[in-house]
Amino acid sequence: MGETATEMNGDTTDETSYLAPGGKGKAEDVEGIRDGIEQTRADLSQTIDAIQEKLDPQRIKTRVTDSVREATLGRAQQVTQSVGAKLNVVREIVTESAAPVLHSASAKAGELMAARGGRDGTQDDAPGTALGALPEGKSSGGPLKPIEEQVVVVFGASSGIGRETALAFARRGAKVVVAARGEAGLQSLVESIRNLGSEAVYVVADVTDFAQVQAVAERAVAEYGRLDTWVHCAAVSLYATFEQTTPEEFKRLVDVNLVGQAYGAMAALPHLRREGRGALHPPSTA
Numbered sequence: 001m002g003e004t005a006t007e008m009n010g011d012t013t014d015e016t017s018y019l020a021p022g023g024k025g026k027a028e029d030v031e032g033i034r035d036g037i038e039q040t041r042a043d044l045s046q047t048i049d050a051i052q053e054k055l056d057p058q059r060i061k062t063r064v065t066d067s068v069r070e071a072t073l074g075r076a077q078q079v080t081q082s083v084g085a086k087l088n089v090v091r092e093i094v095t096e097s098a099a100p101v102l103h104s105a106s107a108k109a110g111e112l113m114a115a116r117g118g119r120d121g122t123q124d125d126a127p128g129t130a131l132g133a134l135p136e137g138k139s140s141g142g143p144l145k146p147i148e149e150q151v152v153v154v155f156g157a158s159s160g161i162g163r164e165t166a167l168a169f170a171r172r173g174a175k176v177v178v179a180a181r182g183e184a185g186l187q188s189l190v191e192s193i194r195n196l197g198s199e200a201v202y203v204v205a206d207v208t209d210f211a212q213v214q215a216v217a218e219r220a221v222a223e224y225g226r227l228d229t230w231v232h233c234a235a236v237s238l239y240a241t242f243e244q245t246t247p248e249e250f251k252r253l254v255d256v257n258l259v260g261q262a263y264g265a266m267a268a269l270p271h272l273r274r275e276g277r278g279a280l281h282p283p284s285t286a
Contacts, residue, residue, distance in 0.1 A: 144228070144279055148173030151224040153216060155207060155264055156234030158185030165231055170198035177220040179203045180234065199224075207234040207260035210267070217267040230268035231281040232261050 053059065144150075152169045156162040158180035166178050170193040178189055178200060186202035193200035203219050205212035220227045236256045238249055265280055272278030 144277060150174045150228040151177070151220055151226050152229045152231060153177045153179065153220050153227060153268065154231045154233060155179045155205075155213070155216065156232065157189060157202075158182040160233070162231075162233030163189055165233060166200075167192065167196070169229075169231075170196050170200060173198060174229075175224050176200040177203065177216065177223065179205045179216040181206055207263060208255045210263045213260075213263040214267040217271055221271055226275055227268060227271040227278065228275065229279045229281065230264060230272070232264040234260055234264075 147169065150169075152166075152174045154162055154166040154169070154176060157166045157178035159182070162178075162180065163185070166176050166189060170176050176193055176198065178186055178193075179202065180186055181204065183202075183204045186204065190200045190202050201219065201223050203216045205216050207213060217227055217230070234256060236253060238245060238253050240249070268278075268280060272280070
């Protein structure tokens with residue numbers, strides 16, 4: 001016991017005596033252990049750096065953002081495909097539902113016109129052609145006037161196809177009466193038409209109100225003395241399955257897209273027949 005204490009605490013104790021087996025360790029063994037410790041420290045440092053890099057908030061944010069973006073784009077593509085398929089189904093349902101109504105309306109209109117003596121049993125449904133049957137005292141409809149000599153009403157003209165249609169007529173020199181519910185769009189349209197060097201006026205009107213539709217035709221006659229062409233572009237779209245469609249939404253669809261066109265024909269026909277020729281776009285069976 002006393003000898004061991006002398007070896008460990010005495011001046012002659014070798015620094016490796018307690019590290020090597022049997023107290024006989026060599027200097028090179030100590031050096032090897034030191035090198036191993038340094039390598040371990042270096043490995044640990046690299047591991048810590050790698051962990052810190054992975055835990056960097058900006059990198060985490062970037063990875064999460066990229067993942068969310070990819071997931072969102074994938075979902076958007078799925079929704080787009082789903083909506084497209086549903087629109088096709090709704091289109092088919094509306095077409096099938098409206099067909100009997102259109103057929104019945106066409107038949108009743110023909111009966112009414114025949115009873116008034118306003119038809120000769122023929123019918124011209126080609127878009128852009130002259131009216132084929134006229135009241136007594138009028139000659140049969142001839143070729144349409146050149147566009148630059150026409151007075152044209154475009155209903156549903158505040159935006160979209162209706163707006164472009166009105167501008168196209170104006171570029172050809174026609175006098176244009178534009179109508180829709182949106183006054184701001186109509187004002188800017190009339191300004192654009194006048195900048196083209198053509199004449200135009202606007203009337204704010206809702207296609208589901210016959211009195212308002214009739215007022216548009218009367219404004220054209222009051223402003224320019226006649227009506228030559230009526231272009232009906234007012235329409236609404238509904239993006240939903242039939243099961244998701246409310247009765248109010250479906251009624252609005254029918255009122256604008258079906259009844260509205262009938263109102264347009266009813267308002268325009270008396271003035272077109274008075275002129276002896278004219279056109280309805282899209283064509284009407286009334």
